[in-house]
Amino acid sequence: MTPRVLVVEDAEPIRTAVGIALSEAGYGVRTRPDGEGFERELASWRPDLVLLDVMLPGRDGFELLTVARETSNAGVILLTARDAVDDRLHGLRTGADDYVVKPFVLAELIARVEAVLRRMGRLRTVLTVGDLEVDVEAQAVRRGGEEIDLTATEFKLLAFLAGRDGKVVGKTQLLTAVWGYDDYADNLVEVYVSGLRRKLEAHGPRLLHTVRGSGYVLRS
Amino acid sequence: MTPRVLVVEDAEPIRTAVGIALSEAGYGVRTRPDGEGFERELASWRPDLVLLDVMLPGRDGFELLTVARETSNAGVILLTARDAVDDRLHGLRTGADDYVVKPFVLAELIARVEAVLRRMGRLRTVLTVGDLEVDVEAQAVRRGGEEIDLTATEFKLLAFLAGRDGKVVGKTQLLTAVWGYDDYADNLVEVYVSGLRRKLEAHGPRLLHTVRGSGYVLRS
């Protein structure tokens, strides 16, 4: 149901940050600092996607990439350092579905992950909450048959909430996921929630609820 | 429903670019850097079309072509380098449904893929959106019986949008698919959309909608 992502990255802060960001974005996540037991995890947990740092102690990302290709049909995204010897990389990047250059913004990584999963068909394209339908590919929102017109930002916000269906999402989390901000500007979220509610509630009861002190939830 | 395309190409940037372009064009895509596990993928995923680079590590494209012919009825397009020994190629090319010479423009590749799939009967030839009919083979457009006269570029644009029926298509995506550009020239798209609308809306309400911040959709 929810896609699983395996992260192999030796740098602790990055590993943790990526892990948290992905799990906040609604994915099942496991992380490891190196390639130890990689095969076992692939076989038993069957991740849909693998994020591999290229520079790893022991076997590097390329070796693991090969393993992943041979023994699973998981997608692979490589994390490469900008200043690595370019020629070598160019040849070796071989086989990944995508790659992200470090340092990266978390929002971008999430977007790439989503893109690859969607390309692989592992992601639902229509999300449903009560009588609300959010079609991610068509960028369309319907409620009880009625088409609802949203701006780009409103749509991103709603789509994210719909993807986290039933779970409470904090304002800061929304800021990073929807706007790519990492600082606090909570009122911005409030303003957009307000607008979204006006449009949504023209066609039915409240779906987007406030959880005081924590954030918002989308549920019926 | 949506045709599946398997891409075997060792050069990373090309493979990724082709993969993304094809999936944006609405195909199901899988990519691999070499012939490893080719048979397995053929048998289990049953692609409608295979794109084979000729120069591959391990088994080359010709060998894979033979395998594909023997064990599947997928179409095959070869990707060949311009400077390869021509005669030899000429003889060996035999058996492929088409071939594309590198370096190629993405738009051209997409067009070839479409052509082969159409020849194989795996692609609809008349696309319908509301009361609009787009006949790809006859290059004709009708709306409510009325014939509408379009220029070549206008037609390509409309046909692409019609093929992605209901899905939002970004301007950049349109630029690469219709014009073969890879840089930004958004206004060009806008100008053509404008012209297309004038012609289309002479016979009925708006079908080609703007999705501000994202692109355009064709739907009723």
Add this chain to the structure above:
DNA sequence: AGCTTCGCTGAGGATGTGCTGAAGATTTCG
């Protein structure tokens, strides 16, 4: 109840995005 914190919402200025007419460049075709 009073105080404080948190959330909601209307207003408005800045910005960005998209639309369109026109004109120059290029290609096609008679």
Add this chain to the structure above:
DNA sequence: CGAAATCTTCAGCACATCCTCAGCGAAGCT
């Protein structure tokens, strides 16, 4: 070769959208 059609660029306009701000109301705490 010349005319017509088509393609592309450009510039200005119009307006949707974004974001900030400030005031108000609701909820929680003592």
